[in-house]
Amino acid sequence: MSMKITETTRAATAFKIGAVSRITNIPVDTLRIWERRYSVVEPIRSNNADRLYQRGDINRLTLLKMLVDRGHSIGSIANLSNVELVERLDLHDENNSRIKNNQTSRKNKSGSRVVVIGDVLSLQLSHHQSDNELFTIDGLYNTEEEFYKSNDDKPIDILVVEYPTVQEEQISEIDQLYKQSGAKNIILVYGFTNSAAKRLLSSSRYHLVPAPVTVEHLRTEINQLSEHPQTKTQITQLTSIESPAPRRHYTNKELIQLSSLSSTIKCECPQHLSTLILKLVQFEIYSEQCENRGLKDAELHAQLGKMTGHARAIMEEALTEVVKAEGLKV
DSSP states (O other), X not given: OHHHHHHHHHHHTOEXXXXXXXXXXXXXXXXXXXXHHHOOXXXXXOXXXXXXXXXXXXXXXXXXXXXXXXXXXXXXXXXXXXHHHHHHHHHHTTTSOOOOTTSOOOOOSSOEEEEEEOHHHHHHHTTOOOOOSSEEEEEEESSHHHHHHTTOOSOOSEEEEEEEEEOGXXXXXXXXXXXXXXXXXXXXXXXXEOHHHHHHHHTSOOEEEESOOOHHHHHHHHHHHHHSOOOOOOGGGGSOTTSOOOOOSSOHHHHHHHHHHGGGSSOOHHHHHHHHHHHHHHHHHHHHHHHHTTOTTHHHHHHHHHHHHHHHHHHHHHHHHHHHHHTOOO
16 A cells, blocks of 8 residues: 555656656657666556656656767666766766856856756756856756755846746746846746646746757857846736735735835835735735635635735835835845
8 A cells, every 4th residue: 555655646746758758858769778678767657557757767867868978878877876877977077167066167257147956957067068158157956945055145147947847836936936036037948838837938038948958059048148138027927816826025024114114215115015015915814714714705715815915926026126226124
């Protein structure tokens, strides 16, 4: 019984062979041959007998593909561990200047500062040298958690984020990452998406790049964005009203502080915006309470709560712009 539960849990975050082929740029037939002859990975099977791959499988396949592209035969590296594969890549690239994760790389006077988040992309880029004067990659992170823990507060010109799949409900998460990073522009590398999410993404000012993407292709996209930067979009416009509202950006205490600060400056916008946000927060709470009472119109109150939450997020963005413009501290 425990085995079935484990496999069910793993399957929920797995990818079919077609998706893996697209992400790693390895043909489906080649994947099957590598598995059958060399057992390079061991995908689980769905109830329909479909191969299902985990993120760890994708990372290993990416390592193998990079070494094969450098002239190694699959038979000579198939039995190596991931650590040994990385060592082999390091040895192959020892004469190149490699980008180190969580470290500052090459410096130049004119380049845009680029930060990359994504396990496959960071793996690829860590073994490629670039003498491009238009940009410098100053940070490679496998996950968003690594990026947040780095406490990187330097200005970011271009944020590159990799998502194997993008669902509608994930867009608010990407929006939040974009906002908190402070990046001027964002490149979203995505594998698959549904029609609803694609509709939202296509109407945004995200610079979209479908996977698979080679390092050379990504450099071209970064070059173009460096030469012709986009105006940072108001990210809340990208979020569907049906998706969960973003988390609060300001606490009640901070809003009260900002409201009191407004008396010491000419602009009274902090006071007005803080008051509006507090009112919206109160209505969010009210809607949640009505929903939890099991009233007949609970669904309506749930929808009202979401809509109010999105309105509150927009006002929080407005307040943030005022805070920056006035040089206020909270």
